[in-house]
Amino acid sequence: MGPILEIENVSLQFGGVKALDNVSYHIEKGEIFSLIGPNGAGKTSMLNCISGLYQPTGGSIRYKGQEIINMKPYNRTTLGIARAFQNIALFAHMSVLDNLKLGRHTLMKSGALSGGLYIGKSSNEEIEHRKKVEEVIEFLELQDIRHTPVGTLPYGLQKRVEVGRALALGPELILLDEPMAGMNSTEKDLMARFILDMHEVMEITVVLIEHDLGIVMNLSDHIAVLDFGKRIGFGTPEEIQKNPDVIKAYIGEETFI
Amino acid sequence: MRECGNYKTTYRDDMKLFGTTGAKIKAIIIILTILALPLFASSYWVGLLTLCAIASVGAIGLNILTGLTGQISIGVGAFLGVGGYTSAILTSTAGISFWVALPIAGIVTALIGGLFGIPSLRLKGLYLAIATLAAQVIILFVISRWDGLTGGTAGMVLSRPTIGQFSLSSNTGYYYLCVIILLLTVLYATNLIRSRTGRAFLAVRDRDIAAQIMGINLFKYKVMAFAISSFFVGIAGALLAHYTMIVSPELYSFHVSIEYLAMILIGGLGSIFGSILGAVFITLLPVGLSSLIDVMAGIMPDLYQLFSAFKDFVFGAVIILFLIFEPGGLAHIWLNIKKYFRLWPFSY
Ligand SMILES: Nc1ncnc2c1ncn2[C@@H]1O[C@H](COP(=O)(O)OP(=O)(O)OP(=O)(O)O)[C@@H](O)[C@H]1O
Ligand SMILES: [Mg+2]
Numbered sequence: 139m140g141p142i143l144e145i146e147n148v149s150l151q152f153g154g155v156k157a158l159d160n161v162s163y164h165i166e167k168g169e170i171f172s173l174i175g176p177n178g179a180g181k182t183s184m185l186n187c188i189s190g191l192y193q194p195t196g197g198s199i200r201y202k203g204q205e206i207i208n209m210k211p212y213n214r215t216t217l218g219i220a221r222a223f224q225n226i227a228l229f230a231h232m233s234v235l236d237n238l239k240l241g242r243h244t245l246m247k248s249g250a251l252s253g254g255l256y257i258g259k260s261s262n263e264e265i266e267h268r269k270k271v272e273e274v275i276e277f278l279e280l281q282d283i284r285h286t287p288v289g290t291l292p293y294g295l296q297k298r299v300e301v302g303r304a305l306a307l308g309p310e311l312i313l314l315d316e317p318m319a320g321m322n323s324t325e326k327d328l329m330a331r332f333i334l335d336m337h338e339v340m341e342i343t344v345v346l347i348e349h350d351l352g353i354v355m356n357l358s359d360h361i362a363v364l365d366f367g368k369r370i371g372f373g374t375p376e377e378i379q380k381n382p383d384v385i386k387a388y389i390g391e392e393t394f395i
Numbered sequence: 396m397r398e399c400g401n402y403k404t405t406y407r408d409d410m411k412l413f414g415t416t417g418a419k420i421k422a423i424i425i426i427l428t429i430l431a432l433p434l435f436a437s438s439y440w441v442g443l444l445t446l447c448a449i450a451s452v453g454a455i456g457l458n459i460l461t462g463l464t465g466q467i468s469i470g471v472g473a474f475l476g477v478g479g480y481t482s483a484i485l486t487s488t489a490g491i492s493f494w495v496a497l498p499i500a501g502i503v504t505a506l507i508g509g510l511f512g513i514p515s516l517r518l519k520g521l522y523l524a525i526a527t528l529a530a531q532v533i534i535l536f537v538i539s540r541w542d543g544l545t546g547g548t549a550g551m552v553l554s555r556p557t558i559g560q561f562s563l564s565s566n567t568g569y570y571y572l573c574v575i576i577l578l579l580t581v582l583y584a585t586n587l588i589r590s591r592t593g594r595a596f597l598a599v600r601d602r603d604i605a606a607q608i609m610g611i612n613l614f615k616y617k618v619m620a621f622a623i624s625s626f627f628v629g630i631a632g633a634l635l636a637h638y639t640m641i642v643s644p645e646l647y648s649f650h651v652s653i654e655y656l657a658m659i660l661i662g663g664l665g666s667i668f669g670s671i672l673g674a675v676f677i678t679l680l681p682v683g684l685s686s687l688i689d690v691m692a693g694i695m696p697d698l699y700q701l702f703s704a705f706k707d708f709v710f711g712a713v714i715i716l717f718l719i720f721e722p723g724g725l726a727h728i729w730l731n732i733k734k735y736f737r738l739w740p741f742s743y
Contacts, residue, residue, distance in 0.1 A: 212610045213610075231601065243595060248591050249592060253587055264591075272406075
């Protein structure tokens, strides 16, 4: 199907720290792609470069063939790139519904004038998008808490709402930064099922960061491995498991299979 | 009664402003009370209530910026001045009708407010506060030096508007005008909060990084918040100018900016109802204190000087006490009272 995202020689530096060092890989359209590596390897930094929060010191990032490296973050959202944060970045005072509606901000049109009058177009638009948001609510099984302020929800549910807000955009590419972190195995299985459904039913390209290598090996079509900002492996799960550099980087980590 | 049996079957029902019959009746009662007040109150009180309504419009404006969008401004005083002077110049100098001048005053203030909002992209918190203070200083400087247009330090004289043959020069007539504009402001702001724009404002306030990932252009929304907020401050400024029938630079000092900040802090940040409570409180506080002082001075005439000095002290102390003990403001206190009575008499 051809790559949806091409990362080429991306570097990122913080003072003396090379967070990313000449990293290249590409992500095929429609696949589940995982980004793994030890703590501080540069995985989140990589996503920040893709979503435009960090400006790489060099390299190229192409989305569907288009160079986006100098594009503002909010314009990348318009292209259909959604993101769920590692540290939950929900709007705590707002309901689940409003958080998800914010995920559709770029798809809605009403401005300050029609919004303040709330008649005709603006209120019809709210209803139309409410329907789309309800689809996500149903998909992630959030029906019972749609009106609950997000800040009062338990951690696991907040993680799910975080994913839901990204899904609400109806993205082509979704960046999931450790969506299962801190979950028990039942919750992890549920999230894994959601990710598979996104991939199979919604046909979204998924970029997943996850420390549980069992899950990563099971879900992924391709994997890139980062260590100290360097790409030390890139390939299918089988290739990654045989890669000597990857095995060396993970020595001492029992989770590695 | 209110809580049970209230099932919403369509998304449209779920979104209604006055979803229950109870809410509708309550809104009607409140509006009728406001409209009937002049029948019972003296002209002096009607005047005070008019000032409360005008301050409420301005406070709601400021709350859209500071409470909703999280951008502090201490230039409200000057923006009131922009509204007041725009209307003064348009009506008194250019002879344009008040009804045309009023919206233009809002729009001009919105443009100038948006302009002074531009630094908000780079500056946050205290730094932004100082930048808006600069707006206050610059605008007042222009107003007091541009004699040809503004009459300099002497100021300008305005008149009350008329509708056809009917003059709004009586306090009661003007009260109705201000109250209707306040109601429209409340309606607009309430709708704005639950619209796409309102959600974006809250997102900018709470998490600007996540807001960008939602596709929100921070710069656009911050400048927009400054402009919308200033529009209402400008309208309030024009209403005030036609009420007092005079504009002059000292009416729009830094002190006024602080009073408006106090209104939204005491009333409740981000709350429309709180803006009104705060505006009423800050408008009536000096009046209340004055009468108290008069009573006290009647008992102890020698201490009149001391009591007068006490007024500013009480004003400051009230603000500090609110910040410490009730950060949610009067709106939060009101909610607690309501909660108490909802379960009453089983309120434990
Ligand atoms: N804004 C920043 N300023 C300075 N250093 C940063 C910044 N963001 C990341 N770094 C550094 O870049 C390196 C990579 O961090 P990053 O958060 O990308 O790691 P990670 O792979 O996501 O780790 P984890 O698995 O713990 O989430 C770390 O050394 C980190 O300290
Ligand atoms: Mg990380």
